[in-house]
Amino acid sequence: MVFKERKNQPEPHSPLFADTLLLIHVVTHTVAIASLLHGIASGLLVGKFVWFAALSTGINSGVSGIIVAHELIHRKSKVWQALGIWNLLLVNYAHFYIEHIKAHHRYAATLKDAATARYGESVYGFIWRTIPAQFRSALHLEAERLIKKGRSPFGLSNFVVASALAQLIIVLGVFSYLGLWAGLAYLLQALIAVLLLEITNYAQHYGLLRSETERISAEHSWNTDNASSRFFLLELPRHSDHHYYASRPYQELLSYPESPTLPTGYLGLLPVVLIPPLWFKMTHPILAARSKVSPMS
Template sequence: DRVLARALLCWIGYGHYAIEHNRGHHKNVATDADPASAVKGEWVFVFWFRSIAGGWVNAWRLEQERLEKTGKKVVSLENGMIRYCLFQTIWLAGIYGFMGWKGFIGALAVALVGVLLLETVNYIEHYGLRRTMLASGRPEPVSPQHSWNSNHELGRIFLYELTRHSDHHYKATRKYQILRHMDESPQLPFGYPTSIVLSLLPPLWFRVMDKKLG
C-alpha cells in the first residue's frame, strides 16, 4: 500500500508529501507550525501557495534532521527527497521521450490538478481549528476536535473514508477501512465534494464555516 501510495504521489510530482504528511503534518496539525492547517479567514488560493511551499521546505528539513541524527550524508540517495526528485524527473523525461511536448504538458496539467485538489482537501479538513498551547509551550495532544469530520456517503465512497478525518488523526495507524465516525468532532455541513466547491467561493465558505467555528 505504501509503495503504491508513494508512486501515485510521485506521478503528480508530490513525492515529498509522503515525508511531510507523516512526520510533519500529523505532529503539528492544527498549529502554526503546520502549513497544511488553514487558519480562520484564509482564502484557499492563498493557502495553496503557503501549504505547497511550506510542505516542500519541511520535507527537506525533516530528511536532513533524520540523516544527521544517524550520521549519514544529507546529499546522498539515503535522502528520500533526492530519490523522489530523481524518480519524478525520470518519469517526466520518459513521458516527453514517448509522447513529446503534448504528453509532457498534459502530464504537468494532470499534476497541477491533482496537487490543487489534494491541497483543497487539506484546506477543508482543518480550516480554522487550533490546538491550545500548554504552559510547557507545547500544543495539547491531538484529539478528534482538531479535524473536520464528514459522514456523507458519497465522499466516503469516492475518497476511501478520508472524510472520517478526525479518526485518521486521532489514531493515525488505523486502516482506512475501519475509520470511525466521531460525533464529538466538528462536522462539515456538507460532504467533501460540495465542501471543495464551496471553498473555491471564499465569501460563501467563510459565511458557512466561520459560524460553525464560533
C-alpha cells in the first residue's frame, strides 16, 4: 500500500485496451447485481449469506460500477455516456451524471460545490449534507435548462425526474418479482456503493479552496500516486489532473508535484477518514502549509 510511482507516461497509450477494460467492468457490474438477485430469489443465498453477498456486491458497485461510470460520463460519445448512466441507474444515483459534469466540475473547491468537503467537516456531516444537496443541484440544473427552452421544468424531459422514475420502477420490479429480501439486498448494495463514492469525494477535495474567478488547477484536488490504488481504481487517485483536464482519458492522467498529496493509498485512507480526529490530524498540517484552507461554512 505504500509503493508510489510518480512517472507519467511519455506518450498516450492505445485506447483499445483501456476502453475494453471499461466495457468489461460495465458487464461485470451488471452481472454481479443480477447474480445477487438470482441467488436470493432462487434460494441459493439464505440467511446471513444474503447480507454478505449484498455487501460484496455493494463494494463492487462502488469500486467498479461507479468508478467506471464516472469515467464514461466524461466521454464525448453518447454510447459511452449511456453505459455510464446505466451503471449509475443500478445504484440509484443517476443524477450524478448531471451534478458531477455541470456543477462539481464547475464549482469544485469553492463553497458553491455541494461535493467539496469543508475544512473541519467530518465525513459523516459531509455525507449527510452532500447527498441531498447534490440531488437538489442536479434537479435545479435540469429545470433551468428546460425553462430556457420554454418547456416544463419538472416533466419527463428533466433527466433527474426521468432517471428517478426509472430507478423507482427497477426497485419496485425487484421487490414485486423477486421478493422482499432481494429488494432489500438491492437497496443495500446501492447504498454501500453511494457511501463509498461520497467517502472518496470527501477525501479528494477536503478543505481545498479557490476563489470563483480562479481557474481550477492541479492544486485544488488531493492526489496520490499509490501504485495499487491507481491500478485497482483505474487511475482515479490522480484526481488533480482529472479536474485540471476533465476530458483526458483515465489511462493518460498525469501526476503533478504541486498537487496536495495524500499520505497513503485509498484503501489505507478509508479507516482514517472514518475517524475524524485522525483525519484532521493527518490533513490539517498539510493544508496549513499550503495556505489552501477553506473556512467552515
